[in-house]
Amino acid sequence: MDKVVIVYLALSILLYLLLGGADFGAGIIEMFTSSKNIRRTRKTLYHAIGPIWEANHMWLIIAIVILFVGFPTIYSILSVYLHIPLVIMLMGIVARGTAFTFRHYDAVHDSMQEIYNRIFVWSSFITPLFLGIIAGSTLSGHIDTNASSFPDAYVFGWLNGFSVSVGLFTVSLCGFLAAVYLIGEADDENDRLRFIRKARGMNIISICAGTLVFVVSAIEKVPLVQWIFEDIVGLVATALALLSLLLMWRSIKQRKKFLPRILAAFQVAMILLAITYAHFPTIVILKEGTTISLLESVGPIRTINALANALLIGSVLILPALFYLYYSFQKEESY
Secondary structure: OHHHHHHHHHHHHHHHHHHHHHHHHHHHHHHOOOOOOHHHHHHHHHHHHOOOHHHHHHHHHHHHHHHHHHOHHHHHHHHHHOHHHHHHHHHHHHHHHHHHHHHHHOOOOOOHHHHHHHHHHHHHHHHHHHHHHHHHHHHHOOEOOOOOOHHHHHOOOOOOHHHHHHHHHHHHHHHHHHHHHHHHHOOOHHHHHHHHHHHHHHHHHHHHHHHHHHHHHHHOOOOHHHHHHOOHHHHHHHHHHHHHHHHHHHHHHOOOOOHHHHHHHHHHHHHHHHHHOOOOOEEEEEHHHOEEEOOOOOOOHHHHHHHHHHHHHHHHHHHHHHHHHHHHHHOOOOO
16 A cells, blocks of 8 residues: 555645646746736736636645655655755745735735735745755755754755755746646737747746756766666656657647647656656655665555555545536636
């Protein structure tokens, strides 16, 4: 049953990046929109993410619960030594949700709307930035559980070149996913072309940010190149990511609505697979090369069995309703 729990953990992280990440990316797209087009962009954003944006945090909650219940050693290390970026990320989630609600549903429209707008766009940038920083920190080899000072224990474990570069790469991926998604939501040809340009720009930024990750990993001796290019799965996943990118742009040119989203999501999934497969089941690399494996840090068997059963039953009860929620808000208005 531990394999079942690990699969759910991987899927929850992937879905949070694909769905919640696209929502964060909507704020990033807004950040780089001119005042001339801001109203139309916000209208499209509200239509796209307004009905379901809060539901996407379910995947993050599931991942946290799985770690807390099923892998307490890993959870304790991350929550202790990465508590600063975790708190900043959670504050960003709360601030973003609050700003989105008040700027859209507040009965009084005054100068506070501009404050809500700024909070929304900056928290949309900060949250995926620190999500990526946390992810990069787990593999950076900078977390020092034997540190004797506060900075060494709680700051330099995440405040390093590799972690920050992964954070920037995560931000660019979120912006890319959102731009591709919004192409199909645009109801005006000018808006569609504008979102295509934004998707192209975010694609270029993603490539640059990904290159930065490789450069910094070489400087800080994180074996990222070996993980990806010295493993057959990593090579195949990289090739599939590149192929899906080419097919995505072709489908956009052919004015497909849903296929570009599927291909963009598939590309991100292949990127994650390429990065993680070679060192799986290792999920945390500490300073001096000590590794922590999912399989070796699994909780008591009774706990894992109960958790796996809860996840399976919950999937049967919750996922159909969630998918219907997505479907119902994607249906064309008939009036």
